[in-house]
Amino acid sequence: MTYNAVTWLLDRNVDEGRGGKVVFDDTVSKLTYGELQQQTRRVGNMLRRLGVRREERVALIMLDTVDFPVAFLGAIRAGVVPVPLNTLLTSEQFSYILGDCRARVLFVSEALLPVLNDVIGRLPDLEHVVVAGQDAHGHRKLSDELARESDAFTTAPTHAEEPAFWLYSSGSTGMPKGVRHLQAxxxxxxxxxxxxxxxxxxxxxxxxxxxxxxxxxxxxxxxxxxxxxxxxxxxxxxxxxxxxxxxxxxxxxxxxxxxxxxxxxxxxxxxxxxxxxxxxxxxxxxxxxxxxxxxxxxxxxxxxxxxxxxxxxxxxxxxxxxxxxxxxxxxxxxxxxxxxxxxxxxxxxxxxxxxxxxxxxxxxxxxxxxxxxxxxxxxxxxxxxxxxxxxxxxxxxxxxxxxxxxADDMFKVSGIWVSPFEVESALITHPAVLEAAVVPEADPEGLLKPKAFVVLRTGCETDNLYEALKEHVKQKIGPWKYPRWIDVVDDLPKTANGKIQRYKLRH
Ligand code: 3UK
CATH class of the missing domain: 3.40.50.12780 (ANL, N-terminal domain)
Structure with a gap:
């Protein structure tokens, strides 16, 4: 028995008479179930033409427009494994994940290209960049690529229990991990x-x-x-x-x-x-x-x-x-x-x-x-x-x-993981900071935000230091992770082998 998620999610709707119904409206463009079926078949043909085989990965660094489901479901239809990435990551984080999943094709929204300029070209497995937008900036343009393709495509005879797509999860320690999710x-x-x-x-x-x-x-x-x-x-x-x-x-x-x-x-x-x-x-x-x-x-x-x-x-x-x-x-x-x-x-x-x-x-x-x-x-x-x-x-x-x-020290800010270690690491790259420890603290709404305890290098206390540190963290690791409160302390509680005891700083 074969099973492909796109047959159930998409083709079934067309078979049941909903081909003319709008499935996605991104406020600029709309797509019907029938059009999405056609476009995903074209993506399947395009991936074959570019030499991508079943089980190989293609990355998506895409904004939420109608092009996202086209690329995502098109890849799954072809038995190719799409890996959507958080569009808010830094160049370094993109580089790590693109390398880790060995993406052969990158689908990217035009607006996100600038962050990737230094990354593309340094990845041995990445062969094609396909841009969703008006100007492909020298790469392939998604709409042109799809215009060349036929609407006829045989959906890959995948198995219900084979990996269909990956999603990266950030853990408490180390780098993000690719979770392999199945067709079913x-x-x-x-x-x-x-x-x-x-x-x-x-x-x-x-x-x-x-x-x-x-x-x-x-x-x-x-x-x-x-x-x-x-x-x-x-x-x-x-x-x-x-x-x-x-x-x-x-x-x-x-x-x-x-x-x-x-x-x-x-x-x-x-x-x-x-x-x-x-x-x-x-x-x-x-x-x-x-x-x-x-x-x-x-x-x-x-x-x-x-x-x-x-x-x-x-x-x-x-x-x-x-x-x-x-x-x-x-x-x-x-x-x-x-x-x-x-x-x-x-x-x-x-x-x-x-x-x-x-x-x-x-x-x-x-x-x-x-x-x-x-x-x-x-x-x-x-x-x-x-x-x-x-x-x-x-x-x-x-x-x-x-x-x-x-169970560990991770916490979420606005639904997005914050690792105290990562914020601390960003803080100590600032010249004024000797050591830092970050813990969650509830704001007046009861929602968690990072709070930092910092040990300063001598003579580094300046007037606008708190704002400078916040800005520094935003630049380093993304806009949502900066410490909303900063306390300057003389030293941090540590274990015998030098690990910061964050629980002692929590309320
Ligand atoms: C925490 C919650 C308390 C919890 C997610 C809905 O958040 C999602 O996935 P992530 O991998 O994070 C998972 C962790 O987040 N968490 C999520 N929801 C709640 N804690 N109350 C909640 N309602 O620590 C969990 O282990 O980013 C949420 C659907 C799919 C998802 N992936």
Whole structure:
């Protein structure tokens, strides 16, 4: 038996008569199910022409426009493995991942080319760069490449359990790891969380603040809507409160997906005091970090719509523990999604009783196969039927689960991982900083942001040092990771062998 995810997600919709229905609207261009079928067949032909074979990787560094699903699903149709990358990474991070996955083709949005200029040409496996946009800047232009191709393409006879796409997950230690996801996994998330929690329907219009390169955004904007023949509005810009309110009112989505920081920012924005959330909205979903209870309550009372908090991960592809529309308790992650089983274990691997904190393990139909080229990390995370999340949880007497923090020191800011080590490393590259330790600190909303403790080099105290350090970190590792608060201290707590004891700095 062969199985290709694109047959189920896309071709089925055309076969069932939805060929003329809009599947993606990126506010500039629209694509129908029929056009997407045609374009993905052309991508299949193009990849064959460029010499790309089944199982080889192609990277996507693309904004959320209609070109993303064309490239992503086109590759899967051909049995070629797309690897979408976080578009906010630095040149160095792009270089590492492109090299690690050995991408032979890079699909890139024109606007993102500048960051990649120094990277392209230094990667031995990268043979072709295909640019989505008006000007290909000397590379191949996606629209020209596709215009040359025929609409006839035989979908690769892949297996349900072969890797279909990879997503990179950043861990607490070391470099990002490529999670290999299987052909059957997209359908698995659609039939569990998509169908049984969200209850996604054919007449839904979806809008996600999380981009397609995140596992969260991929399910929100592509898998779930396509699983029922619905429509998605794609947004290629930064999801500010203003823009999100504008999109909600212009497109009237029925499902809106975000992360806690965005919901909080939308509630707090002074200029958006009187803004409404669109008349068609029936449900919102939140993931990436825990949704503070107050944000859920305030959202519900202002807009009359609930937010479903649920926890997912790159390793498990989508949400496995969630609140449900008729079963919400703010401040908790709800219950296991139908189709998933969870266990809470202590350090010895034994189950913990209700009310005690344990590490969350999940038995999931959508678990990745492992990390690329990382055997010991794979074995540690993907343990037979069970996947370790690295999250600490407690099960309450009512069967709901409450998040208690990460097993390691990682934490999330605006739904994106921050490793204290990475921020510290960036801080100490500044000439004024001798040592640094970073811990999460809750802002007035209850959302985590980095706080830094720094030991300065003597004589380096200057007037605008705090602002200079923040700017420095932004430049080094990306705009969301900089420390919102900085304390100057004389020394840092350390273990005998010199490791910083971050837990002593946490509240
Ligand atoms: C944390 C949460 C508390 C948790 C994701 C939905 O976030 C996603 O994937 P990542 O690999 O991070 C996974 C980790 O993030 N987390 C996520 N959601 C929650 N903590 N409450 C939550 N609701 O530590 C988890 O292990 O970036 C989210 C769907 C797919 C995803 N990949």
């Amino acid at each position: 996994s997209l359908q698995a998330t659609a039939e569990t969380y998509g169908k049984q929690v969200l209850d996604v329907r054919e007449n839904d219009v979806c809008l996600s603040a999380a981009k397609l390169f995140f596992a969260y955004g991929l399910g929100n904007s592509l898998t779930f809507p396509m699983s029922v023949g619905a429509t998605t509005v794609l947004n290629s810009s930064r999801p500010t409160p203003e823009l999100m309110f504008a999109l909600l009112n212009k497109y009237n989505p029925t499902i809106f997906y975000g992360a806690p920081t965005l919901f909080a920012a939308m509630l707090n924005d002074e200029a958006m005091r009187g803004a409404r959330a669109g008349t068609g909205l029936r449900i919102c979903a939140s993931a990436g970090e825990a949704l503070p209870e107050s944000v859920g309550n305030n959202w519900k009372s202002r807009f009359g719509v609930d937010i479903l908090d649920g926890i997912g991960s790159t390793e498990l592809l989508h949400i496995f523990l969630s609140n449900a529309p008729d079963d919400i308790k703010y401040g908790t992650s709800g219950r296991p999604v139908p189709g998933y089983k969870v266990r809470l274990v202590n350090d010895a691997g034994g189950e913990v009783p209700d009310g005690e904190i344990g590490e969350l393990l999940v038995e999931a139909p959508s678990a990745g196969e492992g990390y690329w080229n990382q055997r010991s990390k794979s074995r540690n995370t993907f343990q037979g039927n069970w996947t370790r999340t690295g999250d600490k949880y407690v099960r309450n007497a009512d069967g709901r689960y409450t998040f208690c923090g990460r």
